[in-house]
Amino acid sequence: MKIAVTYENGNIFQHFGRTETFKIYEIENNTVISSEVTGTEGHAHEALADFLKAQGVEVLICGGMGPGAQNALAQAGIEVYAGAEGSCDEAVEKYLKGELTSTGVNCDHHQEEQEGCDPEQCASCPGCTPQIILEGKNAGKTVRVHYRGTFNDGTQFDSSYDRGEPLEFISGAGMMIAGFDKAVVDMEPGEITDIHLMPEEAYGMPNPNAVFTVRIAELPGSEGLEKDQVVFLQTEAGYPMRVRVADKTETDITFDANHEMAGKELNFRIELIEVR
Numbered sequence: 001m002k003i004a005v006t007y008e009n010g011n012i013f014q015h016f017g018r019t020e021t022f023k024i025y026e027i028e029n030n031t032v033i034s035s036e037v038t039g040t041e042g043h044a045h046e047a048l049a050d051f052l053k054a055q056g057v058e059v060l061i062c063g064g065m066g067p068g069a070q071n072a073l074a075q076a077g078i079e080v081y082a083g084a085e086g087s088c089d090e091a092v093e094k095y096l097k098g099e100l101t102s103t104g105v106n107c108d109h110h111q112e113e114q115e116g117c118d119p120e121q122c123a124s125c126p127g128c129t130p131q132i133i134l135e136g137k138n139a140g141k142t143v144r145v146h147y148r149g150t151f152n153d154g155t156q157f158d159s160s161y162d163r164g165e166p167l168e169f170i171s172g173a174g175m176m177i178a179g180f181d182k183a184v185v186d187m188e189p190g191e192i193t194d195i196h197l198m199p200e201e202a203y204g205m206p207n208p209n210a211v212f213t214v215r216i217a218e219l220p221g222s223e224g225l226e227k228d229q230v231v232f233l234q235t236e237a238g239y240p241m242r243v244r245v246a247d248k249t250e251t252d253i254t255f256d257a258n259h260e261m262a263g264k265e266l267n268f269r270i271e272l273i274e275v276r
Contacts, residue, residue, distance in 0.1 A: 004057040005088040014063030049076040074167045136185030139172030144274040150267045166273045177202045187272040203261040210257040
């Protein structure tokens with residue numbers, strides 16, 4: 001397995017969303033066999049979850065973390081130990097001994113003029129207080145849920161049960177897809193509900209304007225990309241944008257920025273574990 005730690009001069013960097021380097025440890029038989037410091041390649045916020053998943057990371061140890069980032073990491077199947085301080089190496093040793101604990105979401109203050117904060121993605125930005133957009137008994141509260149997601153043919157596409165760790169997020173803040181958020185906002189702890197979501201309540205319909213073609217000569221490094229490969233491009237505002245290679249010719253490459261679940265009907269079984 002691999003463990004990643006937010007890294008700065010040997011210590012745990014305290015702001016996950018601004019992490020520029022991770023120290024990644026490879027573990028065998030509960031022992032560190034190798035470690036390497038690696039840069040984030042400009043990824044930030046939710047994009048860091050995909051970056052770590054691509055590195056094969058299963059556990060993240062970090063300092064401060066907002067709810068949006070924790071949600072993205074949970075969806076990527078990465079176990080999070082937040083609120084850690086001090087030496088990276090010592091924190092990993094504590095984890096291997098079973099002595100490391102997590103504070104969960106621990107960064108909900110709003111910093112004025114926060115560097116690198118995209119207002120349109122504020123709910124995903126560690127350090128930003130999300131706006132509550134739904135009404136209900138759980139709105140604005142931190143909830144923990146287990147869930148299983150399936151397509152209409154019964155095929156499972158995601159499950160927190162399989163990961164062994166409930167998903168934590170702020171209810172009613174738009175951190176989840178609309179139908180999921182609406183289902184949880186009035187649930188009682190211990191309640192289980194089954195929901196069926198049309199695309200409009202999930203990831204929306206595919207947007208044809210999100211498919212675009214560029215000349216390979218104008219995008220250095222794109223020569224080696226292959227069809228269906230997922231990569232990150234940078235928007236004009238400097239934020240990472242996750243795209244899939246939809247097509248490629250000798251001269252052009254076509255990207256699709258639509259979510260992979262766009263246009264799909266989804267089913268969820270949701271169990272509310274805790275409200276606080």
